[in-house]
Amino acid sequence: MRVIYAGTPEFAVPALQGLMDAGHEIGMVLTQPDRPAGRGMQLKASPVKQLALQHGLRVYQPESLKPPEVQAEIAAVQAEVLIVAAYGLIIPTAVLNFPSRGCYNIHGSLLPRWRGAAPIHRAILAGDAETGVTIMEVVPKLDAGNMVSKWAVPITEADTTQTLHDAISREGARLMVAAMHTLQTTGQLPSEVQDESLVTYAHKLEKSESAIDWTQSAQQLSRQVRAFNPFPVATAQFKEQVCKVWFAQAAEGSGTPGIVIHTQPLQVACGSGVLEIHALQMPGGKRQTAQQFVQGQHVQAGDRFL
Template sequence: MRIIYAGTPEFAVPALQGLIDAGHDIVMVLTQPDRPAGRGMQLKASPVKQLALQHGLRVFQPESLKPAEVQSEIAAVNAEVLIVAAYGLIIPTAVLNIPTRGCYNIHGSLLPRWRGAAPIHRAILAGDTETGVTIMEVVPKLDAGNMISKWSVAITAADTTQTLHDAISREGARLMVEAMQTLQDTGCLASEVQDETLVTYAHKLEKAESAIDWTKSAQQLSRQVRAFNPFPVATAKFNDQVCKLWFAQAVAGQGEPGTVLQTHPLQVACGDGALELHELQMPGGKRQTAQQFVQGQHVQVGDRFF
């Protein structure tokens, strides 16, 4: 089929590759404009653009889809389907009406739970036992379209946003390729209406949420650390420096919140239980194991994290 693909970050790469491999005609790739990145703040193409260029696909990078001339350019490619995966721009109703066989989205949650910008992070933070991906119709209201198919996965104590992101991205690509095969073969896709009484919203992460509050329970803080890996990364103060906490798990323990209970392994008291730190990073340094951190910072029992 003739497909417009709209996506920007790494999450959207597997589905584009899958659609290419399945033999679909990707007539246009919509992705956000190149953004400054890295220490030199040089303009960098999105992961989706990089893949599109490797395959010689037409790339279109408007700042907005609202201008009439932008919509005319999109309409001119005569697409049958628009597929969206973490595109990052609002898609006006006029654009949704262009494809003749519909618009479909890969959303990183089990809808109707966690509509919105940060569904994987919010699922971990909330202590959900599972998450997944939903293929859905795109409608003007945020993530409210009918659901086509789903895949679910358990959230374990070892999962981070990164590990779940990779699994969800991969399985979302598979489901979308299957959906497009069904649409091509039958001309329609069966769908299910979302139950509005079960809707929750995954609001965008704020940098201020990254700071650790040691008076919270170890379970809460473990979820926070894992949810904020790889971005924006949970932070705590040690020796008057802000360090990043990349991975941690809740264990039994008791003491004044923020106090180092033992160094091998590195365990810090919380409001309830203790947080066993596995991977940390000091300002200007590289990520390191807890034992490297203990040796480098001369950590002793009784020291404090703030």
């Protein structure tokens, strides 16, 4: 089929590759404009743009899809399907009406739970037992379209947003390719209406949420650390410096919140339980194992994290 693909970050790369591998014609790739990145703040193409250019695809990067001239460019493609994966821009109703066979999105949660910008992070933070991906129809209301297919995955104590992101991205691509095969061969794509009574919203992460409050339970802090990996990364103050806590898990034990009770392994007391820290990073330094951190910072039992 003739497809317009709208996506920007790494999450959206596997689906674009999968659609090309399946033989679909990618008439246009919509992706956000190049943004400054890195220490030099040089303009950098999105991961989706990089893949598209490698395959000689037409890339279009408007700041907004609202101007009439932008919509005219998109309409001229005469696409049968618009496929969306973490595009990041609002898609006006007029644009949704262009494709003859509809618009479909890869959403990183088991809808109707966790509509919105940060579904993987919020699922971990909430202590959900599982998450997954939903292929859904795109409608003007946020993530409210009918559901075409789903894939679920348990959330373990070893999972971070990064590990779940990678699994969901990969499986979302597989489900979307399968859905497009069904649409192409049968001319229709059965779907299920979302139960509005079960809707929750995954609000965008705020950097202010990254600071660790040691009076919370170790279970909650473990979720916070894992949810904020790889971005924006949970933070704690140690010896008047703000360090990043990359990975940690809850363990049994007790003590005054914030106090180091063991150094091998590195364990810090919480409001209930203790947080066993596995990876940290000091300002200007590289990510370290907990034992490298203990040795480099001369950590002792009784030291305090704030």
